[in-house]
Amino acid sequence: MILIGAGGAASLLALVLLLVALTGGGDDDDADVASRGESSTTASSSTSSTQALDPVTSASTSSSTSTSAPPTTAPVPPPPPEQPPLSADGAVLQRPAVAPPRTYDDAEGCASLADRGPWQVECDLVTAKGVDLAWMVAEHRATGELRSYVFRRLVGQQWTVALSAEDADPIEIAGVVVRTEDASGDGQPEIVFGFRHQGTGQILELDVVEAPGKVVLHRELDKGSATVRAGQIDDWSAQFDADDANCCPSTFLHTVIRFTDGAWRLVEQQQIAPDQQPPGDF
Numbered sequence: 001m002i003l004i005g006a007g008g009a010a011s012l013l014a015l016v017l018l019l020v021a022l023t024g025g026g027d028d029d030d031a032d033v034a035s036r037g038e039s040s041t042t043a044s045s046s047t048s049s050t051q052a053l054d055p056v057t058s059a060s061t062s063s064s065t066s067t068s069a070p071p072t073t074a075p076v077p078p079p080p081p082e083q084p085p086l087s088a089d090g091a092v093l094q095r096p097a098v099a100p101p102r103t104y105d106d107a108e109g110c111a112s113l114a115d116r117g118p119w120q121v122e123c124d125l126v127t128a129k130g131v132d133l134a135w136m137v138a139e140h141r142a143t144g145e146l147r148s149y150v151f152r153r154l155v156g157q158q159w160t161v162a163l164s165a166e167d168a169d170p171i172e173i174a175g176v177v178v179r180t181e182d183a184s185g186d187g188q189p190e191i192v193f194g195f196r197h198q199g200t201g202q203i204l205e206l207d208v209v210e211a212p213g214k215v216v217l218h219r220e221l222d223k224g225s226a227t228v229r230a231g232q233i234d235d236w237s238a239q240f241d242a243d244d245a246n247c248c249p250s251t252f253l254h255t256v257i258r259f260t261d262g263a264w265r266l267v268e269q270q271q272i273a274p275d276q277q278p279p280g281d282f
């Protein structure tokens with residue numbers, strides 16, 4: 001009996017110890033699980049927080065870009081008003097009513113196109129826009145009469161008078177000067193005639209001729225002068241105040257003319273003192 005009681009006591013003690021061990025072990029496992037859960041939660045929260053910053057940062061950048069002021073640009077000034085085209089009205093050179101052909105002689109040159117008689121001739125050949133032209137100024141040796149011509153080649157050695165100006169009696173024209181220049185700036189030469197009138201007015205008339213033989217611009221300048229260069233014509237004319245004598249204008253008007261937008265136009269004007277007027281080409 002005693003042995004059996006001792007064995008039962010031992011069994012009971014072993015059972016108690018087992019229960020204690022099992023109870024302590026459960027607390028440690030719960031702590032480990034809690035610790036792992038807390039660590040997992042913290043890591044998850046950290047990751048979630050970092051991801052949440054990205055949209056905020058992006059939104060901030062976008063907002064900064066969209067609210068920046070647009071670049072400013074200087075206002076575009078309006079174009080200058082277009083000047084009305086100038087014309088050939090009043091031209092000295094005119095198309096003749098009758099123009100029989102004239103024969104060109106290579107040995108004599110352009111002088112072979114002159115009228116028969118005692119004429120002192122100045123002339124030259126010009127090719128423009130594929131057309132052969134010749135200009136001529138002829139002075140009668142006995143009377144001093146002046147005749148001006150523009151001839152155009154028809155075919156071969158046959159030419160015709162495209163334009164002419166014959167000084168009436170009494171003589172009105174004191175002299176004629178001719179210049180050949182690309183005044184329009186189109187790469188083709190024009191023939192520019194300057195007719196100086198007799199008298200105290202010393203009027204200068206300019207006729208600008210282009211192929212195939214027509215006046216495209218006329219200018220009348222009181223006590224005038226003019227200069228022709230590539231792409232431009234400059235002219236000067238007297239401007240009289242009410243009390244100015246005919247000899248002595250108060251100022252001169254300097255005008256710049258160019259071929260622009262398909263027409264001859266006045267592009268600049270300036271009043272100058274009389275002593276600033278240049279002699280010019282005419």
